Amino acid sequence: MTALFQQIASSIGYFERAMVWPQLLVVAGALLLRVGIRQWRGAPAGLRRWRRAIAIGVALLGMLALRLARLPHGFGVFLLALLVGWEALRPFERLLARVMPQETLGPLMSQLIRPLYLLGAAVLLLDQLQNVRDLALLPVTLLGATLTVGQLFAALLLVYLVVAASGPPATGLAWLVRRSLGLTRSSQRAMALLFRYTVVGLGLVLVLSNLGLNTTALVAVAGGLSVGLGFGIKEIFSNFVSGIWLLFEGSVRPGEVLMVDGDHCEVRSLGLRAAVLWRSRDNAELVIPNQTFFTESTVTYTRTDRLRRCALAVGAAYRHDPERVTRLLEEAALGVGGVLADPPPQAFLVRYGESSIDYSLRYWIDDPLQNLSIGDAVGKAVWASFKAQGIEIPFPQRVLHQPDS
Amino acid sequence: MLLTACGGGAERDAGKPGGVLFVYLEMPASQVKKPEAVDAVIERMELLRRPFLELHPSVRIQFIPFAEERLLRQVRRRNWDGLGPDLLLVTDQTARELRRLGLTAPAQAPGELLEQLDPVAVERLREDDGQLAGLPVLLQTEQACFNRSLMADSPATLEGLLQASAAGATVGLNLEPIDLAWLLGTFAADGALTTANQGRMPDPQQRLRLVEALEWLAQANLQARVSMFTKEEPMLDRFSRGELAWIPCRSDDLARLRRSLGDDLGVAGLPRGPGGEPTPVNRLRVWAFGTNSSARQRSTAERWAQFSLTPGVQRRLTLQTEGNLPTNLRLPVPVESSAILRTLEETRQQVDAAEVEVTLRLLDGEDNRQIRRLITDAAFQTISPQAASSGLLEVLMATAGGPQP
Numbered sequence: 001m002t003a004l005f006q007q008i009a010s011s012i013g014y015f016e017r018a019m020v021w022p023q024l025l026v027v028a029g030a031l032l033l034r035v036g037i038r039q040w041r042g043a044p045a046g047l048r049r050w051r052r053a054i055a056i057g058v059a060l061l062g063m064l065a066l067r068l069a070r071l072p073h074g075f076g077v078f079l080l081a082l083l084v085g086w087e088a089l090r091p092f093e094r095l096l097a098r099v100m101p102q103e104t105l106g107p108l109m110s111q112l113i114r115p116l117y118l119l120g121a122a123v124l125l126l127d128q129l130q131n132v133r134d135l136a137l138l139p140v141t142l143l144g145a146t147l148t149v150g151q152l153f154a155a156l157l158l159v160y161l162v163v164a165a166s167g168p169p170a171t172g173l174a175w176l177v178r179r180s181l182g183l184t185r186s187s188q189r190a191m192a193l194l195f196r197y198t199v200v201g202l203g204l205v206l207v208l209s210n211l212g213l214n215t216t217a218l219v220a221v222a223g224g225l226s227v228g229l230g231f232g233i234k235e236i237f238s239n240f241v242s243g244i245w246l247l248f249e250g251s252v253r254p255g256e257v258l259m260v261d262g263d264h265c266e267v268r269s270l271g272l273r274a275a276v277l278w279r280s281r282d283n284a285e286l287v288i289p290n291q292t293f294f295t296e297s298t299v300t301y302t303r304t305d306r307l308r309r310c311a312l313a314v315g316a317a318y319r320h321d322p323e324r325v326t327r328l329l330e331e332a333a334l335g336v337g338g339v340l341a342d343p344p345p346q347a348f349l350v351r352y353g354e355s356s357i358d359y360s361l362r363y364w365i366d367d368p369l370q371n372l373s374i375g376d377a378v379g380k381a382v383w384a385s386f387k388a389q390g391i392e393i394p395f396p397q398r399v400l401h402q403p404d405s
Numbered sequence: 406m407l408l409t410a411c412g413g414g415a416e417r418d419a420g421k422p423g424g425v426l427f428v429y430l431e432m433p434a435s436q437v438k439k440p441e442a443v444d445a446v447i448e449r450m451e452l453l454r455r456p457f458l459e460l461h462p463s464v465r466i467q468f469i470p471f472a473e474e475r476l477l478r479q480v481r482r483r484n485w486d487g488l489g490p491d492l493l494l495v496t497d498q499t500a501r502e503l504r505r506l507g508l509t510a511p512a513q514a515p516g517e518l519l520e521q522l523d524p525v526a527v528e529r530l531r532e533d534d535g536q537l538a539g540l541p542v543l544l545q546t547e548q549a550c551f552n553r554s555l556m557a558d559s560p561a562t563l564e565g566l567l568q569a570s571a572a573g574a575t576v577g578l579n580l581e582p583i584d585l586a587w588l589l590g591t592f593a594a595d596g597a598l599t600t601a602n603q604g605r606m607p608d609p610q611q612r613l614r615l616v617e618a619l620e621w622l623a624q625a626n627l628q629a630r631v632s633m634f635t636k637e638e639p640m641l642d643r644f645s646r647g648e649l650a651w652i653p654c655r656s657d658d659l660a661r662l663r664r665s666l667g668d669d670l671g672v673a674g675l676p677r678g679p680g681g682e683p684t685p686v687n688r689l690r691v692w693a694f695g696t697n698s699s700a701r702q703r704s705t706a707e708r709w710a711q712f713s714l715t716p717g718v719q720r721r722l723t724l725q726t727e728g729n730l731p732t733n734l735r736l737p738v739p740v741e742s743s744a745i746l747r748t749l750e751e752t753r754q755q756v757d758a759a760e761v762e763v764t765l766r767l768l769d770g771e772d773n774r775q776i777r778r779l780i781t782d783a784a785f786q787t788i789s790p791q792a793a794s795s796g797l798l799e800v801l802m803a804t805a806g807g808p809q810p
Contacts, residue, residue: 010467012425013465019697071487073485074483129488131470131471134471137443
């Protein structure tokens with residue numbers, strides 16, 4: 001490894017050559033120009049908008065000048081091409097945004113495409129200064145095995161690709177399985193996660209077997225990890241195993257709706273350590289260790305179906321016929337969007353209260369997270385219906401008698 | 406100002422060795438992918454680098470190996486970048502090609518030093534305008550390598566070689582034209598090539614000798630224990646593993662072979678034939694100078710190149726590698742101290758005495774592909790020796806500018 005760094009560091013020798021500096025100055029000048037236009041508060045909008053194109057144009061003119069002066073300029077052209085490629089990622093992202101949702105595109109760009117571009121650019125730059133094929137042959141000792149830098153780089157790249165890029169194919173495969181077997185959406189998400197874990201696991205095994213690492217050394221590392229599990233990383237491991245178990249069990253899968261501290265929350269993702277839940281009440285995201293769901297009871301509305309039964313308590317004056325009141329309540333609920341017709345809404349006389357007959361209107365909705373908004377709509381519909389039909393909603397009244405004396 | 410600050414310092418110190426030297430090493434494509442082969446070359450170069458760095462500790466010398474077929478392209482691209490080499494260790498043929506394309510600068514050395522160098526080698530690098538395409542640093546010869554555990558002694562004649570093969574010794578022959586050139590002399594077929602190279606059709610007697618050489622090759626291929634190879638590397642691999650008893654080999658491969666076979670490795674002259682002595686082609690390793698160097702880099706490169714040509718360094722290199730002959734003839738080759746060096750020196754004298762060497766080197770020229778196909782076809786009897794002979798002569802006459810009366 002030292003030899004690798006020494007070879008890379010020796011590239012500084014190129015800066016001794018006067019012909020390298022004009023190329024670097026042209027590219028650096030173009031970059032400074034772009035930054036300058038952006039920072040200039042009074043810059044015309046057109047200038048600001050075209051600052052990238054202007055900077056690239058200026059750099060190209062600089063390269064042309066070097067060419068006309070018969071000076072070497074290939075390195076400058078190369079650096080410029082890398083910059084243009086980086087800038088081209090923006091329109092490329094906009095293009096992808098037309099066919100891809102933002103929540104997919106964001107991670108794709110930030111976790112895969114941009115890092116891969118930077119990595120490719122770094123390798124190409126290194127190849128300009130050195131010979132990458134030769135550097136790849138330098139030996140590295142790892143866990144008792146002698147590898148080449150190229151093998152190690154390929155292994156790390158494969159691990160990164162497997163971890164970062166296995167998401168979309170796993171999702172696609174899960175979608176196919178859901179279409180074929182008629183599974184639910186949350187099952188599809190769970191399956192995608194399981195596929196991903198499988199691909200990552202197989203990828204790691206493939207990498208380790210290809211590297212030909214010393215198995216005794218690996219066993220020793222595993223032994224060390226076991227001790228570590230007993231102390232420091234017990235919780236992490238426990239959360240990981242809980243996550244896998246929950247996925248198989250299916251009680252906490254992405255898309256499920258759970259009650260957490262009296263609030264409805266939707267499971268957004270189930271990670272290696274923790275689950276991320278979205279709380280609709282205040283748009284907060286809760287990060288809850290997987291172990292919590294494993295050791296504590298959980299209320300879910302989506303285990304076998306997504307139906308939720310809701311109830312509205314209301315009172316009507318004693319003079320109104322209960323048959324008429326219950327019918328009005330059921331009709332009012334049916335007229336609200338989101339209330340299911342089957343099972344139908346049902347109203348019950350539950351009690352003769354002090355100032356009213358108390359009823360309970362029970363209705364079903366198929367989206368537990370809409371409970372509050374549909375409940376609000378049902379309440380308003382009942383009020384409007386009672387008002388239209390002259391049904392009084394009484395409230396307790398107190399008559400004060402003052403003694404004559 | 407920045408240019409002055411960065412490049413000017415180096416110009417000021419131009420007389421004093423220092424900085425980083427980028428040295429390209431030309432290697433066969435099959436070897437450049439093998440870490441052990443690259444190590445063997447770098448190890449040999451260390452014998453030149455280390456003593457120089459002891460004298461000039463502020464110098465850093467960076468070796469960058471390239472496959473021979475990629476070298477010209479890489480030098481052209483990197484020169485265009487301003488990141489070209491300061492020094493190249495290449496064959497004499499590549500050195501001349503680099504100069505022809507304007508990719509290297511003429512070599513310079515004090516007249517006193519040039520007078521000490523092998524005049525044949527220097528003349529080989531002399532251009533039409535009298536300038537030198539490079540400075541010859543090492544001479545690598547072709548001879549026979551045999552495995553002492555499988556064969557007591559190397560056969561002195563072609564007939565003896567086939568008899569040894571019939572008796573159980575496995576023989577390998579490389580069909581690369583330049584590596585097979587030695588066979589032409591054993592049938593006195595080299596005259597046919599010399600005549601063809603002058604644009605004239607050889608007389609029937611000369612043509613017959615060439616046919617005989619090709620017939621011998623075809624007959625040898627019919628032997629059960631003679632293996633023909635179209636590349637040198639697989640033949641060397643099998644010889645290293647003890648699967649072949651006898652092969653023609655180049656002196657720069659001796660270090661690798663000795664590492665594998667130890668004392669079992671025997672080195673001897675190539676066998677004679679009915680037409681006379683063999684005509685192997687020696688290879689020169691040459692320092693060529695880059696065009697992108699700063700004044701200090703150029704000065705350091707020249708100093709190191711000249712340092713490597715001094716009698717003491719050359720002698721040490723010869724003794725320690727036992728695979729390279731010195732180009733500085735001031736001190737005689739220490740043949741008394743090594744049987745291998747004696748064999749190499751005999752081969753050198755044999756080649757220097759052969760007038761046809763210049764012609765035989767054409768086999769390594771631009772028409773190599775066509776010539777290689779004809780020789781391979783003749784060896785495997787896809788075409789008759791007569792047809793292959795006619796084809797070879799046509800190619801050579803075409804290269805010389807067409808048949809002349």
